[in-house]
Amino acid sequence: MTADVVPETTQTYDCRQAFADELIALATEDERIVAVCNDSVGSSNLVRFRELFPDRLINVGIAEQDLVGVGAGLALGGFVPFVSAAGPFLTGRATEQIKTDAAYNGLPVVLCGQSPGLAYGELGPTHHSIEDLSWMRAIADLAVAVPADPEQTRAAVRWAAAHDGPTYLRIPRFKVPSITPRDAPFEPGRSLQLTSGGDVTVMAVGTMVSRALAAAETLRAEGVGVRVLNMTFVEPLDVEAVLxxxxxxxxxxxxxxxTTTGGLGAAVAGIVAQKHPVPMRILGVHREFAPTGSAAFLLEYFGLTADGIVSAVRDLVADDRHGGAHEHG
Structure with a gap:
């Protein structure tokens, strides 16, 4: 299966719309809910929110450090701010404010990284948000959640609004299939097991979860049992599920x-290396700038497809059978 994700017969959904709809529902119920953006009303899907709550949307312009500072100030004033911007600019330009203003003070600021990963494609590395999981995971007391589909996106928005502390949410740009079971829990430090299998475990987050499920189906036909875990929270991680x-x-x-330098793979490897070493393969962007191309091309280029996951599992199984040396990545 290629980076276009799913067969044409599979229905896909926009997580950004789910984000906007749930935020409006929350704001209707709770007057404390406000949105703050960086001249990104359209790309953050906040147009309808602005129409319904014109006095509860603050547009600070292209000033991401101010963006987070204003959000922190609103939180200190008793509001629940959803601070929304493109992932690379929110996390890259305002890391200090996220750390000092929001996390250090333990404020209920919901940081919404829109269109993360390689979603901006042809706009290049300046617009790719691949370092955000590494950066945000390094900040103490900041929850980092990566919903995999619209159902989880809605659950993430509602959970973050009630969470007594800061949260970083990754909101996918391109459409994905619905893969979350009905009434599935959404809790920090708790993953969702989507398939059973005794040979290899594939742990995925966000847009990669549906690809992991497609890979598991292919491998099942080859007699390889794959356990697929939607990790959802990169921080706090489900340590028990990893072990x-x-x-x-x-x-x-x-x-x-x-990037693989500090996100999900690094977090899992740190636990495994210390508690129960096993062979691993870590798929992602291996500390490099991407070439120019569409999001679909880039996912294919970096092996972030069902076929790429299948190859990694096959490689791990073959290495294990032959007693070869195991390398992360």
Whole structure:
């Protein structure tokens, strides 16, 4: 399966619309809900929110450090601010404010990284948000959640609004299929097991979860049982699920639409190396700037497809069978 994600017969959905709809529903229920953006009303899907609540949307212009500072100030004033901007600019330009103003003070600021990963495609590395998971995961007391579909996006928005502390949410740009079971829990430090399998565990987040499921289906036909975990929270991570996978399967493959230097793969590897070493493959962008191309091309280029996951699992299984050396990545 290529980077265009799913067969044409599979219906896909826009997580950004789910984000906007849930935010409006929350704001209707709770007057404390406000939105703050950086001249990104359209790209953050806040046009309808602005129409319904014109006095509860603050547009600070292209000034991301002010963006987070204003959000922190609103939180101190008793509001619940959803601070929304394109992922690379929110996290890259305002890391200090996220750390000092929001996280250090433990404020309920919801940081919404729109169109993360490689979603901006041809706009190049300046607009790719692949470092955000590494940067945000490094900040103490900041929850980092990566919903995989519209159902989880709605749950993430509602959870973050009630969370007594700062949150970073990744809101995918391109459409994905619905893969979350009905009434599935959305809790920090809790993953969702979507398939069972005793050979290899694939741990994925965000847009990669549906690809992991497609890969598992292909591998099942080859007699390889794959346990797919939607990790959802990169921080706090589901440590128990990681250790179960290390004990119960032959190895772990992680896959994220992000750099591998500090995100999901690095988090899992740190646990595995210290507690229960097993073979691993870490899929993502390996500390490089992407070439110019569409999002679909770039996902294919970096092996962030169902076929790429299949290859990584096959490689891990073959290496394990032959007793070869195991390398992360």
């Amino acid at each position: 179960r996978a290390a004990r119960e399967t032959r190895g772990i493959v992680t896959v994220e639409e992000a």
